[in-house]
Each structure stands twice: as C-alpha cells, then as structure tokens.
Amino acid sequence: MTLRDNYLILDDMTVIRSAGLRGFRATVAELGGDAEQFAAACGLPITALDTDDLLIPDQALAAVLELAAKRLDCPDLGLRISRRQDLDMLGPLALAIRNSPSLTHVLECSARYLFLHARALTLTPEPDPYGDRGVIALHYGVQPGVPSPIQATDLGLAFVHHTIQRLAGDRYRLLSVELPYQPPAPIERYAEFFGAPVHMNRPYAALRVPRNLPTLPLSGGDENLHRLAMAFLAEQAGGMDASVAPKVRATVQQLLGTIAPEIANVARLLTVHPRTLQRRLAAEGTTFAAILDDVRRDEAHRYLTTTDMPMSQVASVLGLTEQATLTRCCRRWWGTTPTAIRRG
Structure with missing residues (x-):
C-alpha cells in the first residue's frame, strides 16, 4: 500500500x-x-x-x-x-x-x-x-x-x-x-x-x-x-518491505469471515502482484498456504475455547466450506475433534 x-x-x-x-x-x-x-x-x-x-x-x-x-x-x-x-x-x-x-x-x-x-x-x-x-x-x-x-x-x-x-x-x-x-x-x-x-x-x-x-x-x-x-501511520501505509509475512498474516486475520482469504485478495490489499507476494514469502521461508493454515488454527482455538459459537459458524468465520472440513483440520492440527477441544 x-x-x-x-x-x-x-x-x-x-x-x-x-x-x-x-x-x-x-x-x-x-x-x-x-x-x-x-x-x-x-x-x-x-x-x-x-x-x-x-x-x-x-x-x-x-x-x-x-x-x-x-x-x-x-x-x-x-x-x-x-x-x-x-x-x-x-x-x-x-x-x-x-x-x-x-x-x-x-x-x-x-x-x-x-x-x-x-x-x-x-x-x-x-x-x-x-x-x-x-x-x-x-x-x-x-x-x-x-x-x-x-x-x-x-x-x-x-x-x-x-x-x-x-x-x-x-x-x-x-x-x-x-x-x-x-x-x-x-x-x-x-x-x-x-x-x-x-x-x-x-x-x-x-x-x-x-x-x-x-x-x-x-x-x-x-x-x-x-x-x-x-x-x-506512514509505516502502516508504506510499501512492502523485507518482513512481508507479518503483514500477510494480519491481512488474512482481517479477511477471515468477510472476504475469501485467497492470495489474490490479500495481494490486492497489499498492492502487490500475487506472484511477487509468493516470491517474497518464499524468500522468508514460508508460503501463503502455511500462513493461512496457521491463522486458521490460532483463530479456531480461540473461537472453540472462548466462545459458544456453533461449530458451523466457527467453520464459516474461518473461511472453511463446511463443518466437516473444520473437523478434519482439528484432527490434523491437534489429533482430536473440535468438540474435544471445546470441552478441554
């Protein structure tokens, strides 16, 4: 920007x-x-x-x-x-x-x-x-x-x-x-x-x-x-610099539950071409998919442990297509179900 x-x-x-x-x-x-x-x-x-x-x-x-x-x-x-x-x-x-x-x-x-x-x-x-x-x-x-x-x-x-x-x-x-x-x-x-x-x-x-x-x-x-x-404010409005991953993470967090958290949308908000964004993330040893997954994991844990939000709604605000996808993600992240995380 x-x-x-x-x-x-x-x-x-x-x-x-x-x-x-x-x-x-x-x-x-x-x-x-x-x-x-x-x-x-x-x-x-x-x-x-x-x-x-x-x-x-x-x-x-x-x-x-x-x-x-x-x-x-x-x-x-x-x-x-x-x-x-x-x-x-x-x-x-x-x-x-x-x-x-x-x-x-x-x-x-x-x-x-x-x-x-x-x-x-x-x-x-x-x-x-x-x-x-x-x-x-x-x-x-x-x-x-x-x-x-x-x-x-x-x-x-x-x-x-x-x-x-x-x-x-x-x-x-x-x-x-x-x-x-x-x-x-x-x-x-x-x-x-x-x-x-x-x-x-x-x-x-x-x-x-x-x-x-x-x-x-x-x-x-x-x-x-x-x-x-x-x-x-000038720093917030400044262009992309060597530390692009934190900006991508913050943007993904803001987009979850509002607009599809896709790399094209994030790149538009950061006023950079998607391929350029991919290259800069790769230079920092990460990928857009990895950042998106990390943000979803952290946000899922927050929603499951601090709110009574229905599972279907949790899946929706994480940008997941259905509740079953949330369950598969939780098993991959923590080896258990969303219900178990909430009970724990």
Missing part, C-alpha cells in the same frame, strides 16, 4: 474497517429492530457488529444501513448512529488527529491516511462551490463517479461535523451543508441536526466553513504524540 493509493479495489468493491458500524447495533435495538438479522441479510458477519478491525465491503455496510432505515421507517438512521460514534473508531489516525496543532494538520493527516480506515473515502478542502473566496468546502465522500449512498454519507458527514465541533469548539462556524441527493428525512431535520442551512442535489457532499478555520490552533494536543502517530 502506498500513500498515493486513496482506495483499493477488491473484487470490484472497496473495503472499510468494521468500526464504521459502531453504534449500529444499539441504535437498531433502540428502534425495535434486530441488527444481526439485517447484517445477515446483507452478507455481513455478525462479528462485524461488535469489533472494529474486520475488513468488510463498504457496499455491504451501505446496504445494511439502507435496509435498516427502510425496515425501521427511520430515514435519518445515519444521523442517529453518528451520535454514538467518536474518534476512537479511527484507531491510530484518531491519535494523530487529537494531537494535531491545528485543523490544517487534521485535514492533512485525514486526507493522507483516511484510506487506512475506509479505502474509498476522502476528506479534502475544495474551493467554495458558490465562488466565495472567504469560504472552503470540506468535501467528503467516495471516489468520483460512484453514487453516494444516502445513509452512509449522512453518517460519515455527521461524524466529520461532530469531530470538528469537538476539536474547534465555539470557533467552528458551519455555513451550510451540501448533500448530493434529496434527503429521505425532512430537510428541517438535517438543518436542526447540523445547525446550518442544508442544500440538496449538490455535486458532492461537503461542509462549507470559513477559509480561516483550518488555520486556527488547537489546544490540548501533544506534538510528540502527533509525530509518533504520523510515523506509525
């Missing part, structure tokens, strides 16, 4: 960390719905509702938000969920943002590293769409040419809004909200939520703010922590 890659395509889809679903389960329950039922209907693993670091198709995340909004007759679902989300869901990027000396630094690190959280999302300052030189538009959304999913865009734009509010306090003066669609909820609901005029059917989603807002200093940050966080 290199810094110039704002998003990665995986089987014609881009992926997002499951942290984007934070607050979904609680909000749906509050509205009388079943979050697990909606997740299953959209092909999302149930574990994605309660963990931050699974890689899930962003189309599936958008779909589950739209499905829940429709079934629960809640057209402002994205706005509601946003109230349960905070910066922590961005992982190391949150540390860099919290310790930024100014909003300019916040926007810079977000523009460079937001793709580590969601491959297709961008947050960039643009000239004011109405031509006001004293105003900039914080453009949020997917890559050009891709339709903006309503609930997911509402959720993301609201998250950005809340984040700037918390960082800038009273100095944050939102001038207007630009939406690239006709909102399903009354426009008054959006205006009340954002505390600013809302314009519909615009070219892209954006928050219009005074041009000098990013230059305002932020207090309470630690410049050393900011530098450390930025260095860590």
Whole structure:
C-alpha cells in the first residue's frame, strides 16, 4: 500500500474497517429492530457488529444501513448512529488527529491516511462551490463517479461535523451543508441536526466553513504524540518491505469471515502482484498456504475455547466450506475433534 493509493479495489468493491458500524447495533435495538438479522441479510458477519478491525465491503455496510432505515421507517438512521460514534473508531489516525496543532494538520493527516480506515473515502478542502473566496468546502465522500449512498454519507458527514465541533469548539462556524441527493428525512431535520442551512442535489457532499478555520490552533494536543502517530501511520501505509509475512498474516486475520482469504485478495490489499507476494514469502521461508493454515488454527482455538459459537459458524468465520472440513483440520492440527477441544 502506498500513500498515493486513496482506495483499493477488491473484487470490484472497496473495503472499510468494521468500526464504521459502531453504534449500529444499539441504535437498531433502540428502534425495535434486530441488527444481526439485517447484517445477515446483507452478507455481513455478525462479528462485524461488535469489533472494529474486520475488513468488510463498504457496499455491504451501505446496504445494511439502507435496509435498516427502510425496515425501521427511520430515514435519518445515519444521523442517529453518528451520535454514538467518536474518534476512537479511527484507531491510530484518531491519535494523530487529537494531537494535531491545528485543523490544517487534521485535514492533512485525514486526507493522507483516511484510506487506512475506509479505502474509498476522502476528506479534502475544495474551493467554495458558490465562488466565495472567504469560504472552503470540506468535501467528503467516495471516489468520483460512484453514487453516494444516502445513509452512509449522512453518517460519515455527521461524524466529520461532530469531530470538528469537538476539536474547534465555539470557533467552528458551519455555513451550510451540501448533500448530493434529496434527503429521505425532512430537510428541517438535517438543518436542526447540523445547525446550518442544508442544500440538496449538490455535486458532492461537503461542509462549507470559513477559509480561516483550518488555520486556527488547537489546544490540548501533544506534538510528540502527533509525530509518533504520523510515523506509525506512514509505516502502516508504506510499501512492502523485507518482513512481508507479518503483514500477510494480519491481512488474512482481517479477511477471515468477510472476504475469501485467497492470495489474490490479500495481494490486492497489499498492492502487490500475487506472484511477487509468493516470491517474497518464499524468500522468508514460508508460503501463503502455511500462513493461512496457521491463522486458521490460532483463530479456531480461540473461537472453540472462548466462545459458544456453533461449530458451523466457527467453520464459516474461518473461511472453511463446511463443518466437516473444520473437523478434519482439528484432527490434523491437534489429533482430536473440535468438540474435544471445546470441552478441554
């Protein structure tokens, strides 16, 4: 993965960390719905509702938000969920943002590293769409040419809004909200939520703010922590190096139960050709198959000894075709059955 890659395509889809679903389960329950039922209907693993670091198709995340909004007759679902989300869901990027000396630094690190959280999302300052030189538009959304999913865009734009509010306090003066669609909820609901005029059917989603807002200093940050966080993000976003096996292992762990953990998919996420990945693993004395088997063994042991998850579901989250395959793997790994491992 290199810094110039704002998003990665995986089987014609881009992926997002499951942290984007934070607050979904609680909000749906509050509205009388079943979050697990909606997740299953959209092909999302149930574990994605309660963990931050699974890689899930962003189309599936958008779909589950739209499905829940429709079934629960809640057209402002994205706005509601946003109230349960905070910066922590961005992982190391949150540390860099919290310790930024100014909003300019916040926007810079977000523009460079937001793709580590969601491959297709961008947050960039643009000239004011109405031509006001004293105003900039914080453009949020997917890559050009891709339709903006309503609930997911509402959720993301609201998250950005809340984040700037918390960082800038009273100095944050939102001038207007630009939406690239006709909102399903009354426009008054959006205006009340954002505390600013809302314009519909615009070219892209954006928050219009005074041009000098990013230059305002932020207090309470630690410049050393900011530098450390930025260095860590750069390392995460860096290209392949001599130690490729740990990256492959971490990627396989994230893909299990979401997208097929095949070498082609892992290579795409690491932005390297599958044959190149095979050669580098061979140079380190291992293979993709060996790493996949090791990860499955460790994850199987964790699920069998720490959860009551049905055996069929354990097999599924490990990317195995059926429960019988899990049994054969356990006999090969430990010389016994999954049931015996769980009892032990």
